[in-house]
Amino acid sequence: MKRKPSFVLFTLLLVSLLIFTACSKTNSTEESASPEGTQQTDNAAATKAPPKEEEKHEPVTLKLLAWHVGAHQELFDKFHEKYPWITIEVVESGVDKAVAMQAAGDPADLVWISGLSPWLKDGMLEDLTPYIAKDETIQNAKIIDGFLDAFKTPDNKTWAIPYTAISEWIVVNKDLLKKHGMEMPPYDWTYDDMLEMAKKATDPAANEYGISYDALFSQQFSWILPVANGNAQNLRYFNEDLTKNLVDTPGVQADLKWLQELTTKWHVRPTDEEAKKLGWEQANNFLTGKVLFTLGADWVIPGYNEHATFEWDILPLPKGKAKQATVQILGPIGILSASKHKEEAFKWLSFQFELEAQKWNVNNGSSPFVIHPEIDAEIDRTPTWEGKDREVVKMTRTMCCNLPGPTIPGLDFFDANIDLQLYQAMTSGADITSLIPAVEKFNENTLKIRKELGW
Structure with missing residues (x-):
């Protein structure tokens, strides 16, 4: 924010300007009274640059x-x-x-x-x-x-x-918070906090769940949690220099299991069959007013602002064991x-x-x-x-x-043969260890392409 100069400072500047102008006029008059002064004035006029024309460009x-x-x-x-x-x-x-x-x-x-x-x-x-x-x-x-x-x-x-x-951030249904006697958590809330709040808000008889059923939540949270817990150094389960995928490591496997259990153990998110009966497979189920937490980004804001019939707000993603992370x-x-x-x-x-x-x-x-x-x-x-x-x-x-992507060689194979199966497994309870051979194949292939590119 620009400060406005004080009246006193402004007055001093104005006085100085008037004095400077007066002196300049006096000097100019004195110089023009002598041949030397006249010559200097003529030279200055002769060397004055012509007005600069506006630069022209071809369309x-x-x-x-x-x-x-x-x-x-x-x-x-x-x-x-x-x-x-x-x-x-x-x-x-x-x-x-x-x-x-x-x-x-x-x-x-x-x-x-x-x-x-x-x-x-x-x-x-x-x-x-x-x-x-x-x-x-x-x-x-x-x-x-x-x-x-x-x-x-x-x-x-x-x-x-x-x-x-x-x-990306967490979107919260504040009406459901109030219904179940909860308040907005602090910015440094944890994944355990999220789970406990989701449990309180879940009531299958009323078709209410703590966590939304959608591909974005399943996929993106499976990317984020291993980084938040320190079991991966980059999103999409990658190590620091993106040369190796870590889905086959015990730490990442444990994080993926925790996310699966949101459905299979704690039931704070509907199963595939329940979501189908509710018609939540394709629609944005957060707008039904029956979901406490979902994952959000800029593309959901216009729809939420226009169509939500309940009060909602946003939170940063929870803290893990190592850091507080999101998807950029x-x-x-x-x-x-x-x-x-x-x-x-x-x-x-x-x-x-x-x-x-x-x-x-x-x-x-x-x-x-x-x-x-x-x-x-x-x-x-x-x-x-x-x-x-x-x-x-x-x-x-x-x-x-x-979010790494463009600098990962062979990403199309990863998307089709690993990532797709992983986020589907989050609500189906499928065996994620079955993907280890595909991870090993990807790691071998990405190193080969890197070598070809001179990386």
Whole structure:
């Protein structure tokens, strides 16, 4: 917040300015009375630079390979207002599309990325390291630790940077809290606290449960708990440098068992059969008003604000035995090496770190990744979080951990053969040790691809 100068200081400055102006006029009159003074005045006029003309630009259309536009069109429009000669056009995503456009002589410029290895294999991405080093907006911004390097590869190159951040938190039905004589827990609550509260709120006869039945909760919590308990160093059960998946280790196995028992032992979450009878398989069952806790992110806010018939709020995810962790979903974007407009393309990447774009993130429920007083003020006043605990929004954005993905070679195999089965097992009680052979195969394959990439 800028301070207004005091009246006394303002008066002193004004007096000084008047004195300086008077002296300047006196000196100018004295100099013009002599030949030397006249010559200096003439020289100054002769060397005065002409008014600078507004820089002219040829129109540029940046083609962005993406799978969704949605609210981002508003941000594209804000960028266009700042750079009127640059327009962003979204086209179909994918490596094949990029190759086809390049072969046709009309290459794409930007790409949203799910995995780096398919793009790096044929040198399709531009190294962003030198662009970042000379960009004043990024260099002058106070950025959340580790954010900018989230997709840096082991060869110390940055092929993609995050263009968006989405933090996850617990959403609480406050009406159910009151019904069962409970209050909102403190920010440093634990997983044991969550379980005990879920037990109190569970009443199968009334179709009320402590924890929601949905794929997001099952999947994401199975990623988070091993990190919170110190049994994995990265989300998705990975070690520190992402070279090994740890689902086959005793610690991760124990964490997954604890999550399964929310259904199979404590029954604070419905079984698959119960969820089917309730019609909760596809619908967002939190909006029924029958669930105490669910997992939330920016995409649920509009629906909850519009359709919830009960009072709700948010909490940070609980503390584990080692740390308090959440999922930070980062959307990676890169520049195609075949782009004919690389400098303009990087202007879009740089724009994400400006206050205008950061405030747009806040108002859309996403997490700002630049730390600035104006950003905190925007969180405090945005209608998006009206009546909700805005301090949770602020504290969650800096919590561990960024969701790894693009820098994990062979992630498609992991998703299809390990992760899918794991989150299905959370409510079915399936034997998670049966996935160990697939984990071993993945670990062998990911090391092979890393070697091919020179990592």
